[in-house]
Amino acid sequence: MDTIILKDIRKVYKNGVEALKDINISIKAGEIVGLIGPNGAGKTTLLNIILGLLKPTEGVSKILGVDTDKMTKRERKKIGFILDGPGLYDDLTVDENIKFWSELYEVSQIRGEALLNQWGLYENKGSLVKELSAGMKQKLAISRAFLHDPSIVLMDEPTSNLDPVARKNMVEFLKSLHDKEKTLLITSHDLFDIERICSRIILLRKGQIVVSGNMEELKEALGVRMGVTIKVSNKIPDDIINEISKDSEINVIGEKELILSGDKISPPSVVRYLVNKGIDVERVEEEKVTLEDIYTYIVKEDEE
Numbered sequence: 001m002d003t004i005i006l007k008d009i010r011k012v013y014k015n016g017v018e019a020l021k022d023i024n025i026s027i028k029a030g031e032i033v034g035l036i037g038p039n040g041a042g043k044t045t046l047l048n049i050i051l052g053l054l055k056p057t058e059g060v061s062k063i064l065g066v067d068t069d070k071m072t073k074r075e076r077k078k079i080g081f082i083l084d085g086p087g088l089y090d091d092l093t094v095d096e097n098i099k100f101w102s103e104l105y106e107v108s109q110i111r112g113e114a115l116l117n118q119w120g121l122y123e124n125k126g127s128l129v130k131e132l133s134a135g136m137k138q139k140l141a142i143s144r145a146f147l148h149d150p151s152i153v154l155m156d157e158p159t160s161n162l163d164p165v166a167r168k169n170m171v172e173f174l175k176s177l178h179d180k181e182k183t184l185l186i187t188s189h190d191l192f193d194i195e196r197i198c199s200r201i202i203l204l205r206k207g208q209i210v211v212s213g214n215m216e217e218l219k220e221a222l223g224v225r226m227g228v229t230i231k232v233s234n235k236i237p238d239d240i241i242n243e244i245s246k247d248s249e250i251n252v253i254g255e256k257e258l259i260l261s262g263d264k265i266s267p268p269s270v271v272r273y274l275v276n277k278g279i280d281v282e283r284v285e286e287e288k289v290t291l292e293d294i295y296t297y298i299v300k301e302d303e304e
């Protein structure tokens, strides 16, 4: 079942900025989706539309089958969110914030305490939110987002301001939700985290979807090529270098290294060829294409 549906969404702000156009997205229950893109691509605008906080200029936005601007308490209780900026009550204590949200969501405060414990905030229970560090506020925002055990969670930069240990815990926590049938939509500039957490990635640029899919699908859609390096232990004789260099998909680096890149090249057959010529192959390394590589590839194209 699709839990989030966006159909032909367009958003033009009052100042005339067209933040989103032709946005069509369906997110199924249990999917963990990463929304990435350069500054100003429209990610926050999209999250706000899904949460019903912003009205699209055109198009339909539904969550759990209901138009997002017509959500009732029933749907809202199934949704958690972390928005840009923690959105907490600054003049209340950590505890009072948790109590407020627990009452609103009609859940026991004990769960809130367990979350504060999980995020290392228990000892700050009595502190005023305005006196917390940015990372502590973020941890409280995370606790609030998961307080009512929502089935859908929308997160704008969830790992921002977190220290390395807390960030690692957050990534592990989000990854663990794959087994719990939670639907997550996460925006982040931390592509390493997004690659580790998400089963699908949507890349937004200038208000439009450039590409959407899992890592393999993104690579294929963008024609990002994978390189393979073959290192040999003895010097490759000149006649063999000359022979190999005829293939445009093989680059010979120095006397002991070959870089293969292209769709048609077969690394095993090159290794077999070298071994048959009496050359010892020391190592074959596959260059891993990361989400950062894919992103840079697109953004670079944008600049050209």
Ligand SMILES: Nc1ncnc2c1ncn2[C@@H]1O[C@H](COP(=O)(O)OP(=O)(O)OP(=O)(O)O)[C@@H](O)[C@H]1O
Pocket: 013, 014, 015, 017, 018, 019, 037, 038, 039, 040, 041, 042, 043, 044, 045, 046
């Ligand atoms: N309230 C607003 N009024 C007018 N224009 C806005 C408003 N909010 C955002 N915009 C514009 O809409 C576009 C998309 O902004 P948005 O905040 O959605 O991008 P983003 O992808 O979340 O960016 P970032 O990565 O910097 O957070 C930008 O051009 C921005 O200037």
